[in-house]
Amino acid sequence: MNQAQYQQQALHLLQTVFGYPAFRGQQEDIVGHVSAGGDALVLMPTGGGKSLCYQIPALVRDGVGVVVSPLIALMQDQVDALAEVGVRAAFLNSTQTYEEASRIERLVRTGQLDLVYVAPERLMTERCLNLFQDSKIALFAIDEAHCVSQWGHDFRPEYIRLSVLHEQFPDVPRIALTATADPQTRAEIVHRLQLDDAMQFVSSFDRPNIRYQIVEKTNGRKQLLDFITSEHGGDCGIVYCLSRKKVEETAEFLNENGVRAMAYHAGMEHAKRAANQARFLREENIVMCATIAFGMGIDKPDVRFVCHLDLPKSIEGYYQETGRAGRDGAPASAWMAYGLQDVVLQRRMIDESEADETFKRVLGTKLDAMLGLCETLSCRRVRLLDYFGEKAGPCGNCDTCLIPPVSFDGTVPVQKLLSAIYRVDQRFAAGHVIEVLRGMETERIKTWHHDSLSVYGIGADRSEQEWRAILRQVIALGLVTVDHEQYSSLKLTDAARPVLKGGQKVQLRQYQKPVKQKSSSRSSKGYVESDLSPREQAIFDKLRWWRVETARAHDVAAYIIFNDATLREIAKARPTTLAEMRGISGVGEKKLASYGDEIVAIIREME
CATH class of the missing domain: 1.10.10.10 (Winged helix-like DNA-binding domain superfamily/Winged helix DNA-binding domain)
Known part of the structure; x- marks a missing residue:
């Protein structure tokens, strides 16, 4: 088959399996290129649809698609989401017993899986490499590829060894994907993963649905509470803090003031940490207070805000963390409280680190860029995109555009x-x-x-x-x-x-004296649903309750059943037959068969 034929087959899978009418942006070109056997480096913002860029080629090509991911805690949800649309997927990681791992390995060898997720440490073992040598492999997808960069914000030493894939599997296409890479990091990914001949697909880094706001820190926790209650009451969000102690104190403070909050950091017991992450993914209206140990690869689409109570170390880190808001494309907020002590603390951390002088200079340069974003007199989005080599005009949707600083x-x-x-x-x-x-x-x-x-x-x-x-x-x-x-x-x-x-x-x-935020009519939830009539709103609310109960029965996150955008489309279309429901974005054949009758019954009952 040529690339056009691969793209035609891929479109059919997109529509029937995943339930989307058409590819977005560069997805179609990426899918066609990889399906035809080409290597690719994909830079696409969080929420841009990176996973489809390797999931569909894995279905098009013969064999098992191997996804290298550092996100052990999230592999289960990714596998659950694929199972819901009828894709045969599994994972291999350290959480499994010997018997469980052996069963998955048999499925890989006999070609009974479409996709298998593997942690990089596991992939590097002789046993795992031998398994893939003995199996028909459709492709290797290296997710969160920025982890290969020693200069980056999230370096993982085991990623450097992934060049073994090119050496041991020269005929298997590889696709490396990330949402965060400045030109230096991009070059390092290409070099270390031996992707010199790979086609590069660089999407816009812009997330126009996110409103960026950075405020003068006076009483950070009180300012955070005012922001949440005035702008995002009842919404799901993430609050990042630098220290474990501050995470715990902030979660306690929010709970005492009527905001459902949980803590997450590396110092917690593994079971408690995993339970809190599962609750955040599977329940609604929870605020997670966390260190940066939490978040990479979070697929929850309805995170309405990401807040920072401490200055991030770099723009890459800030972009990656704020990008977890608004994955569904609906309005979301990135809010930060920032003060003199943040600058002093970050400088001290660099000075006191055990890194060599070259690395300290790199860290200092990255911090300078972050400070420049905080102190800019111009549009924050322009400054942010410029860091990644992308030119843009003022956005009209950040604090410096809405209330220009003096x-x-x-x-x-x-x-x-x-x-x-x-x-x-x-x-x-x-x-x-x-x-x-x-x-x-x-x-x-x-x-x-x-x-x-x-x-x-x-x-x-x-x-x-x-x-x-x-x-x-x-x-x-x-x-x-x-x-x-x-x-x-x-x-x-x-x-x-x-x-x-x-x-x-x-x-x-010019210094601006902080003012207490008043409750905003621009609640993200109200904005998102403002296009629904009262009748449609009632259906939407009923569908959300149905989704909660269904997700609980299936023991999966609610968004894995259907995300809000799909439920909203159903509420607008009000299908009373399965035929009318087919073609709604996000409703593939498997989900139609699994849930169509229940949804149609709900709508008939409310008509």
């Missing part, structure tokens, strides 16, 4: 700040320097006779919060560093000299 010539206040740091001999931390600037009468200032300095009180016209905002921007601009070996004392860099001497102007973002 910029001002900050040269004089910056000179005052730099002078104060210099006059206290670059030996004191932020709090003391700001007290000197503001002319505060403290015991420490008197002890050090800093009330006699020429800079004492020259910044009394600004509040502590204003000075902290200025200092944060000055650190982000690289004019000042924090010396963690000397009690977090502030030090001037060489770049500060021309500013102090008046040879360089500094443009700053």
Whole structure:
């Protein structure tokens, strides 16, 4: 068959098995290329439909499709979702007994599976490689391929060894997929996985349904609660924190204030962690408070918000984490509270890490880019996409577009700040320097006779919060560093000299006093369902209740039965026969046979 014939067969499978009328974006070209035996590197944003790019070629081609995935905890849900549409799938990982693994291996050898998911550690064992040598393999799909990058935010050492696939299975097509890769990471994926001849498919990194918002951190947890209750009451979301302790405290705080929340971090007992993840995936209206140990590969489509209470280390990490919101394409939010302490803490973590100087410089560069996104005076989406090499115009759907920040010539206040740091001999931390600037009468200032300095009180016209905002921007601009070996004392860099001497102007973002958020009419849930009439809304609500009970009976996540978008289409179409239900997006032949009669009965009852 030629590529066009493969694409025709693939379209038939898309419609009958997965229930979608047409491919999106580059999916059709990718599927045709891989089905015909070509290698591919696919960069596609979260929610863009990456999984279909290897699932359908695995069905088109002879043999078993092998999916290499680091997500052991999520393999069960992925297999369950495929079973619901009639695809024969299984996984091989460390959670299985010897007998279970042997049974799956027999199914692979005898060609009785369409897809098998394997953790990279398992794949590298002699037993597993021998299994695949003895079997007919349709393709290898390397999911989360950015894990191969040593410079990236989620490096997994075992990924580097995946070049063995090219060496031992030269005739089997390979497709590497990721949602997150800047040009440097992309080049590293190609090099380490030996995909030099692979065709590259790079989709837009833009997620236009996500609204980006970064606020000045004053009382982070209180601001988070205000955001959730005003914008996303009753919605499902994720809150990322840097430390395990903060995760636990934030979950407890939200629960005490009426928000259903759970905790997830690597320090928890495995059983508890797995149970919390299962509840998050299978129940609705839960907020997961987590470290970045949680989330990669989360397929839950109705996550309406992702919040950060601490500054991410890089734009890649931020993009990957915020991308877990709004996978269904409906409106979603990416919210972050960010302050001076975040900058100081991240700098200290880099300085104190055991990495070599080259790696520290890379980490520093990535952090600088993240700070640039936080402090930008222009559209956040433009800045975010530019990092990944994509040009775009202002989006009109981020905080800096909706409420443009005020910029001002900050040269004089910056000179005052730099002078104060210099006059206290670059030996004191932020709090003391700001007290000197503001002319505060403290015991420490008197002890050090800093009330006699020429800079004492020259910044009394600004509040502590204003000075902290200025200092944060000055650190982000690289004019000042924090010396963690000397009690977090502030030090001037060489770049500060021309500013102090008046040879360089500094443009700053005007400090905005935080205001409590008012309850918004733009609740994501209301927005999503606003296109339903009252009658359709009643059907939609009834279908969601039916879905909850059905998912519980099948012991799967609710979205695996049908996602909200499909239920909404059913509510609009109001099919009273199976024939009328066929062709609705997300309703394939297996799901039609499994659930069609029940859904039609519900609609007839409500008509």
